[in-house]
Amino acid sequence: MPPVFDWNKHWKVTCEPEEARKFATKMADRICDFMQNKRINLVADYGCGHATLLFALARIFPQTEFYGFDVAESVIQRNKERALQLDLQNLHFEQDCLPSPHRERTFDLVVCFATLHYIKEIGRAVKNLFELLNPKGYLIFNYPNIYTRVAYRTDIKPHDDCMKKRFALVLAGENLLSLNKIKNMLGARPKKFYSSIRANIYVVIRKTI
Template sequence: MDWDEFYRNADYDRCIYLRGEAMVDYLERFLERFGPFERVASVGCGPGGVLFALASRYPDTEFHGIDISEQVVADNRERAAERGLENLTFAVDALPALETDERFDLVYSAATLFFVPDTAAAVADLYAHVADGGYLVINYPDPECPARFDQWLEGRRREAFDLVLAGENVLSSADIRECCDTEPRDYWDAVDAAEDESFLVAKTPMVYLEKSGTAPEL
């Protein structure tokens, strides 16, 4: 998938809508219930709809967007500057192994692991970038996703999800537990999203993991 090409031709408002406008409200609930958080990172942030909304609501929190696409990062930086959001920054980086050695109180990654080949390594890396006492929130393809996506996806959209459709990057909750040595808990329940019938919520799992103890060196 050529993400720079994708974002050069994308309608960002449409991209944000497809990710779910409710995702902003869900993450805000998580911030209120599990925070406060000084530093929040969104990995695979895309056009940054969640980040732009929350950065304006939480001016004392640092928000960091990370994405593989230089195009979307450049566009996001310009939009953040235009809006005067000094607490919002963006950087180019990619899973399964981020180059940054920074840690964050909350690492959030939604609708991203579906496009990563080695999801187990990616989850372990994301967790390694969580500060002691912080949280990781991830949305991921589970073993039931290939059949669900096969029924849902049509045309060119199928190409983007070829890894999931082939079952090559699926994870179970047990896999995540093993990657992080921590019990994953249901994010949708934590943010009262059970009644949401959107595809992302109804058909794909999302969990959060708390990091306790001393974080190892990256």
């Protein structure tokens, strides 16, 4: 069994990397464009981390309720305190764990970025995220594929035990998806939402009913 990465401990001692913050800000612009002229009142971000995306969107859409979920209690606590300081009353955070999220609410938009890479039962996670959608809701996520595995096998240095542990599932090829697998699982065709390289494809899928 691959070693498990401790996200709670990680976020206790690590700040959001600058590169990740910049990319999340860029994704917030894309999601903002996507949300324009759509009836999106409830948004969830699974594996929200420092929630740069949600903090940006919650300011732009004060009438929309945003929920950030993450397995790491440490980052959830930090986000809650920041939302309170900024008086963002439409921004909420709760600890939750994929592949089996709580089903207390349903949403018009669910996003899951840079998180499925760490989940062994990735198919179950994607199906359960799709189940959280209201009728005509949207799911947007990226996922590891065969090209991600090749890229990580090339890029992660043999002595970098931390990265090897963090991406153990992808390196072992245990949780790889493809557009076809996603379509067969959900019975709905994923469309490309964003992609700069084939190792990191972001898709959007709409729930038809």
